[in-house]
Amino acid sequence: MPGSESGRGVGGVAPARPDAQPLALGLGLLGAAANVVVIGIAARNRTPISFWEFTKYGLVVAFTAIALVTPYLWLCYLM
Numbered sequence: 311m312p313g314s315e316s317g318r319g320v321g322g323v324a325p326a327r328p329d330a331q332p333l334a335l336g337l338g339l340l341g342a343a344a345n346v347v348v349i350g351i352a353a354r355n356r357t358p359i360s361f362w363e364f365t366k367y368g369l370v371v372a373f374t375a376i377a378l379v380t381p382y383l384w385l386c387y388l389m
Contacts, residue, residue, distance in 0.1 A: 345364075
């Protein structure tokens, strides 16, 4: 990383592998596949989940995750 001769990242934190960061934050194909499986299981059990119902809960979870991860990323990469 620029300005870190010791191999440590910005703020004294070792940089993560670029492919590990999205997975650690829950962003990836695994989460998308799990959503499709849950929708299928719900439909099979006669409890369909509509797009808007999924979106209502999904946005709450997404914004909560962003709110929790933003300070971590800020501390690791901007301090």
